[in-house]
Amino acid sequence: MLTQHTVRAYDEELQFLARKIAAMGGQAERMVDQAINALVNADHALAQKVVQDDLLLDEAEREIDDKAILVIARRQPMATDLREIIGAIRISADLERVGDLGKNIAKRVAAVAEGRQPNSLFRGLEALAELALTQLKDVLDVYASRSVERIGIVRDRDEQIDAMYTSLFRELLTYMMEDPRNITPCTHLLFVAKNIERIGDHATNIAETIYYIVTGEQMPPERPKEDRSHGVTLADDGKSG
Amino acid sequence: MAETSTQTRTRRTAKLTAGRLYQNRWMLAAAILAVLAVDLFGAASAGFTAATIVALVLVALVAPRTPAARRLAEASARVERSPLDRLSGEKLAAAVAEPLIIFDRDGAVVHANEAADTAFGAMTPPLPLLLKFRAPEMQALIEAALSGEGTAQATDYVERVPFERVYRVTASAVGRGTGLFVLAFKDQSEARRIDRMRADFIANASHELRTPLASIAGFVETLRGPARNDPNARDQFLQIMQDQTGRMARLIDDLLSLSRLEMKPYLKPGVRVDLRQTVDAVIDSLAPLAAGSAVVVERDFAEGPLEVQGDRDELFQVFQNLLENACKYGRSGGRVVVSMKRSAEARQPEIEVTVRDFGPGIPDEHIPRVTERFYRVDVETSRAHKGTGLGLSIVKHILTRHGARLSIRSKQGEGSAFTVHLPAA
Incomplete structure (x- = not known):
């Protein structure tokens, strides 16, 4: 964790940044979760709330930026501290994007809710969102515990998310080809799926930033897999650790 | 009434003074003797000597029986006599079945009981609590507790992944001036x-x-x-x-x-199950189906013990569903191979059970989704084989409970392999 500094206020500033990131992360997780819920249950009020909550994230990002700049100017940070601060700026930008994507999903609720879409589509989206949310949660947990050795699973899951997205994409295309009246809602759902997939990407970005903060090195490039296999259920890694 | 109270007070004072006199008797006697001795040598007047003796007696009467330090010690000893005080907080926390987290003024975890570690993943002190519980209402709760606003506060907390759990969470300060706080969770997921x-x-x-x-x-x-x-x-x-x-x-x-x-998604079943026996039983029970589909089931079991922690009936259902699928959808291949081996690749030793068929295989785009409820790769084939679309969904749930994974490998035209990775017992 953070090492002690002679100036206690410096420690407090760094802790403030970390706490703010965590709060932003919690808010972003909540927004994505609620956006998907609003979509699946055609809940307009919830969707509206998500759209409004995005303001909080924007504000938090600005606050982190300001604070980080101030700390750099005042304390001339080096090594770990500098990485910590730059990392906070980067992670907050990623989280803000996650919030935007959540907001975008919420905005589509009205358009999708007009015609009832097949249940299997929503189930697919829910499963995709669950993967992305697990990804985000795991990454933010690693930010809290700084146990970067657990970061490998993040990449595996990113692949799962991509595969699931491709599958949903095909299914949506099929529905559109079946009946042109489906095109409008299905296009919206396509964007929703894409947004969720992007959330997974942002989570992976955050994972890379955390790896950099903790080790001072870039995450090693992925080693190519010799065979393609799909992990379908993931063990609850939090428990086995 | 007033009289009796005066009487009792007088009596108590008399008793107290007598006690003081009795307790100080030796010192008093020695002091009086000393004064008399001084008087004997004619160093002081008789009046002064008498006055000194009276003063000594008065001091003996007024001086408290026990020194202040000892009285304090006695007071604290009286409190300590309760067996609760020697009880460490850690042991108390361990005895609580629901998750319980103790944290300090900085919001860092001091101790998390076993239930908390199981529910939220290992929390090694001094993990900052605010970084771990990021949901906005939890942040508000912890902040409120740290700022010392009022007494116990409560909120509802929903943890969505890996499976849904709902908690009623209370945050409160421990005692007064300890600088410690406790976060108590009450599981309400069941309802x-x-x-x-x-x-x-x-x-x-x-x-x-x-x-x-x-x-x-x-x-x-x-x-x-x-x-x-x-x-x-x-x-x-x-x-x-x-x-x-x-x-x-x-x-x-x-x-x-x-x-x-x-x-009950996280009820961890805890009996030793011999997989060799279980899988054998599954293969035997599905012999009629295999024969009916003209499929030969081959076994390829590794030597040595193949045991896991789990629920035998549930694991039976897992392999039954997998083998049934292999027989139904891979019948064109004419054979199904069930193999079992230990693997040490992962962080902890695993037992891998693979059910491999040589049928048409599953197209790539369907693989990530086959465990969804009612998801069917091909609705017509599934219906023809009396599938409900729930088999793999059940498999997934059972495996999640066992802390296990399912991986699927498939190539179109060559068949598919479903591998269950179970942590070895």
Whole structure:
């Protein structure tokens, strides 16, 4: 964790940044979760709330930026501290994007809710969102515990998310080809799926930033897999650790 | 009334002074002797000596019986006499079945009991609590506790992944001035899940049961109308109706077992199960199906013990579902290989059980989704094989409970392999 500094206020500033990131992360997780819920249950009020909550994230990002700049100017940070601060700026930008994507999903609720879409589509989206949310949660947990050795699973899951997205994409295309009246809602759902997939990407970005903060090195490039296999259920890694 | 109270007070004072005199008797006697000795040598006047002696007696009367430090020690000893005080907070926390987290003024975890570690993953002190519980309402709760606003505060906390859990969380300060706070969780997932289960069951059941029901209704109508006097058609229709009712029964069975599993997603089953025996039993029980589909089941079990922690019946269901699928959908390959081996690649030793068929395989785009409820790669084939679309969903739930993974490898035209990775016992 953070090492002690002679100036206690410096420690407090760094802790403030970390706490703010965590709060932003919690808010972003909540927004994505609620956006998907609003979509699946055609809940307009919830969707509206998500759209409004995005303001909080924007504000938090600005606050982190300001604070980080101030700390750099005042304390001339080096090594770990500098990485910590730059990392906070980067992670907050990623989280803000996650919030935007959540907001975008919420905005589509009205358009999708007009015609009832097949249940299997929503189930697919829910499963995709669950993967992305697990990804985000795991990454933010690693930010809290700084146990970067657990970061490998993040990449595996990113692949799962991509595969699931491709599958949903095909299914949506099929529905559109079946009946042109489906095109409008299905296009919206396509964007929703894409947004969720992007959330997974942002989570992976955050994972890379955390790896950099903790080790001072870039995450090693992925080693190519010799065979393609799909992990379908993931063990609850939090428990086995 | 006033008189009696005065009397008691006088009596108490008398008792106290007598006690003081008695306790100080030796010192008092020595002091008086010393004063007398000084007087004897004529160093002081008789009046002064008498005055000194009176003063000594008065001091002995007024001086408290026990020194202040000892009185304090006695007071604290009186409190300490309760057996609770020697109890360490850690042991107390360990005895609580619900998650309990103790944290300090900086919001860092001081101690998390075992239930908390199980529920939220290992929390090694001094993990900052605010970084771990990021939900906005939890942040507000912890902030409020740290700022010392009022007494205990409570909120509802929902953890969505890896499976849904609902907690009522209370944050409060421990004692006064200890600088420690406690976060107590009360699991309310069960109630929430029962609600959810009811809603899900109705939604799924109504959706999936409607098709067979509609077809039965249609045939009944035909039998009573145009086909009333046609024995051939009647036989055929009755056969279809029987198939459909059979399908409905299977659906209800599967929905029920899935709902049961979803009710308790993290009940860790804890019996040693010999996989060799279990898988053997599965293969034997499915021999008629294999024979009917003209599929030969081959075994390839590694030497040595193949044991895991788990629930035998549930694991039986996992391998039954996997083998059944392999026999049904991979029948064109003519054989199914069930292999079992230990693997040390992962962080902890695992036992891998693979069910491999040599059928048409599963197209790539379907693989990530086959464990979804009612997801079918090919609806027609699935219906023809009496599939309910729930088999792999049940497998996934059971494996999640066992801390296990399922990986699927498939190549079109060459067949597919379903591998279960179970942590070795």
